[in-house]
Amino acid sequence: MAVQVAVIGSGVEHEGRAEQVGRLLAKRGCTVVTGGRGEVMAAAARGAKAAGGTTIGIVPGDQRGEANEWIDHEIVTGIGHARNLAVVASSDAVIAVGGKWGTLSEIGFASLLGRRVVILEPGLAVEDVPRASTPEEAVELACG
Amino acid sequence: MAVQVAVIGSGVEHEGRAEQVGRLLAKRGCTVVTGGRGEVMAAAARGAKAAGGTTIGIVPGDQRGEANEWIDHEIVTGIGHARNLAVVASSDAVIAVGGKWGTLSEIGFASLLGRRVVILEPGLAVEDVPRASTPEEAVELACG
Amino acid sequence: MAVQVAVIGSGVEHEGRAEQVGRLLAKRGCTVVTGGRGEVMAAAARGAKAAGGTTIGIVPGDQRGEANEWIDHEIVTGIGHARNLAVVASSDAVIAVGGKWGTLSEIGFASLLGRRVVILEPGLAVEDVPRASTPEEAVELACG
Amino acid sequence: MAVQVAVIGSGVEHEGRAEQVGRLLAKRGCTVVTGGRGEVMAAAARGAKAAGGTTIGIVPGDQRGEANEWIDHEIVTGIGHARNLAVVASSDAVIAVGGKWGTLSEIGFASLLGRRVVILEPGLAVEDVPRASTPEEAVELACG
Numbered sequence: 080m081a082v083q084v085a086v087i088g089s090g091v092e093h094e095g096r097a098e099q100v101g102r103l104l105a106k107r108g109c110t111v112v113t114g115g116r117g118e119v120m121a122a123a124a125r126g127a128k129a130a131g132g133t134t135i136g137i138v139p140g141d142q143r144g145e146a147n148e149w150i151d152h153e154i155v156t157g158i159g160h161a162r163n164l165a166v167v168a169s170s171d172a173v174i175a176v177g178g179k180w181g182t183l184s185e186i187g188f189a190s191l192l193g194r195r196v197v198i199l200e201p202g203l204a205v206e207d208v209p210r211a212s213t214p215e216e217a218v219e220l221a222c223g
Numbered sequence: 224m225a226v227q228v229a230v231i232g233s234g235v236e237h238e239g240r241a242e243q244v245g246r247l248l249a250k251r252g253c254t255v256v257t258g259g260r261g262e263v264m265a266a267a268a269r270g271a272k273a274a275g276g277t278t279i280g281i282v283p284g285d286q287r288g289e290a291n292e293w294i295d296h297e298i299v300t301g302i303g304h305a306r307n308l309a310v311v312a313s314s315d316a317v318i319a320v321g322g323k324w325g326t327l328s329e330i331g332f333a334s335l336l337g338r339r340v341v342i343l344e345p346g347l348a349v350e351d352v353p354r355a356s357t358p359e360e361a362v363e364l365a366c367g
Numbered sequence: 368m369a370v371q372v373a374v375i376g377s378g379v380e381h382e383g384r385a386e387q388v389g390r391l392l393a394k395r396g397c398t399v400v401t402g403g404r405g406e407v408m409a410a411a412a413r414g415a416k417a418a419g420g421t422t423i424g425i426v427p428g429d430q431r432g433e434a435n436e437w438i439d440h441e442i443v444t445g446i447g448h449a450r451n452l453a454v455v456a457s458s459d460a461v462i463a464v465g466g467k468w469g470t471l472s473e474i475g476f477a478s479l480l481g482r483r484v485v486i487l488e489p490g491l492a493v494e495d496v497p498r499a500s501t502p503e504e505a506v507e508l509a510c511g
Numbered sequence: 512m513a514v515q516v517a518v519i520g521s522g523v524e525h526e527g528r529a530e531q532v533g534r535l536l537a538k539r540g541c542t543v544v545t546g547g548r549g550e551v552m553a554a555a556a557r558g559a560k561a562a563g564g565t566t567i568g569i570v571p572g573d574q575r576g577e578a579n580e581w582i583d584h585e586i587v588t589g590i591g592h593a594r595n596l597a598v599v600a601s602s603d604a605v606i607a608v609g610g611k612w613g614t615l616s617e618i619g620f621a622s623l624l625g626r627r628v629v630i631l632e633p634g635l636a637v638e639d640v641p642r643a644s645t646p647e648e649a650v651e652l653a654c655g
Contacts, residue, residue: 157446158302159445164592204636302449303452304589305452308447347494456573
């Protein structure tokens with residue numbers, strides 16, 4: 080089974096970095112896992128597909144078709160924001176790009192479960208979580 | 224995105240039929256979704272892989288590595304039996320092979336969400352759910 | 368801690384029986400647990416309050432104020448239909464009054480978790496689940 | 512229905528403050544909601560009961576009897592750490608006392624859902640969340 084890495088976050092101003100993270104993860108052969116919706120989630124999946132990678136989108140609703148168009152495998156959880164737990168639990172490592180409260184819940188869960196977490200600058204301020212200056216460094220820290 | 228079909232159920236005596244269902248779904252190009260664990264879940268995934276298909280396992284625990292060896296993409300939900308909702312919600316159709324109480328919860332959820340459900344004989348007695356005599360017929364009813 | 372008994376189901380034609388079940392449970396000192404919304408859920412809570420009992424409503428949404436007016440303690444799960452698991456898991460016994468697919472998922476989960484389940488006539492057809500002819504008998508079977 | 516306030520956190524060194532918070536909430540007539548287990552969760556419930564209050568414990572497992580002895584109403588979710596969402600969603604306001612990664616996930620969810628959140632000093636460093644120096648101030652900020 081391929082290594083699975085989650086890209087979490089939000090904010091249109093972070094889409095460029097998220098797309099680059101997705102691309103780099105795909106080049107390494109990692110499957111990109113996201114929450115399946117827009118902004119950072121869509122950008123990471125778009126980047127991964129552009130590099131020939133595989134993408135999984137774990138969405139909050141209970142109907143098919145909620146995931147963005149760059150998702151290969153849509154996981155429909157039906158559990159709303161609690162799907163944030165599934166996004167990070169399904170991943171061997173997690174890279175946060177931008178984001179706000181939902182992203183904070185995911186960083187909490189990922190750390191609680193012992194997953195490797197990296198925050199890409201500029202990003203949320205969370206104590207005891209490693210930070211990376213560039214997408215390359217983020218991917219290196221997450222997968223290295 | 225490929226059509227996703229869940230194979231649900233349990234019981235070692237049903238593994239042969241489940242493997243055949245998995246094989247037939249893969250031949251049609253459907254991705255096989257299961258709860259990722261043993262017996263019927265493992266047999267369906269094994270059949271799908273034997274036919275060159277793709278498999279998703281949605282497991283109840285919160286650590287990686289719980290899925291059986293025929294799973295390509297492991298979704299780690301961390302929500303215990305509530306993952307039964309995600310298994311059927313993630314699928315366009317659901318085929319029940321054997322099974323007991325957990326399967327009953329999945330048939331309930333799948334029907335509630337409007338997914339097509341087929342019970343393969345011999346199987347659970349549930350009113351208002353179509354039944355199939357053979358794996359071929361089950362796959363035809365689910366995907367047709 | 369008081370014994371907690373879930374009343375599950377739906378259907379306006381079953382409200383009278385549900386209200387009577389709620390009343391009888393409260394008279395025995397049991398806390399009535401429901402999914403917190405309308406029809407059978409509201410009727411059971413109304414009956415319990417009329418008899419001076421305590422009620423818990425476990426609702427699917429993620430905002431406060433979704434529960435019916437007879438609920439003392441609103442549990443806001445945010446997990447949609449997956450809250451059906453919490454309704455029955457929180458209960459020492461479960462009484463089904465009417466109902467359809469959601470109720471079937473709850474009967475499945477309750478039985479899977481080893482909770483005592485009783486179906487009040489007329490009710491869903493589910494193999495291996497005890498049935499009661501009257502609210503009195505249902506409460507006796509659930510709590511006895 | 513009474514106002515429901517969650518006390519979240521962990522750490523034996525924070526139990527005194529948590530007990531005081533529970534006591535003050537109960538004196539105001541608020542129901543105290545917690546994750547139902549030990550340390551801060553148990554202390555807050557103990558304080559509430561000492562002041563004649565009502566307590567709800569929302570536990571992660573799927574069997575009855577996991578809650579600490581100061582819990583009046585045990586909600587058994589069966590969804591593991593995802594129950595953190597239910598703890599804060601069920602509350603009109605949230606007070607964090609100590610805590611680590613699980614608490615961070617709860618602060619994230621509570622803020623995401625628009626609940627009032629207060630961090631009692633000394634506590635987690637989270638941007639844009641109000642802080643209180645004393646239990647009295649925390650309760651005032653949460654309930655005021």
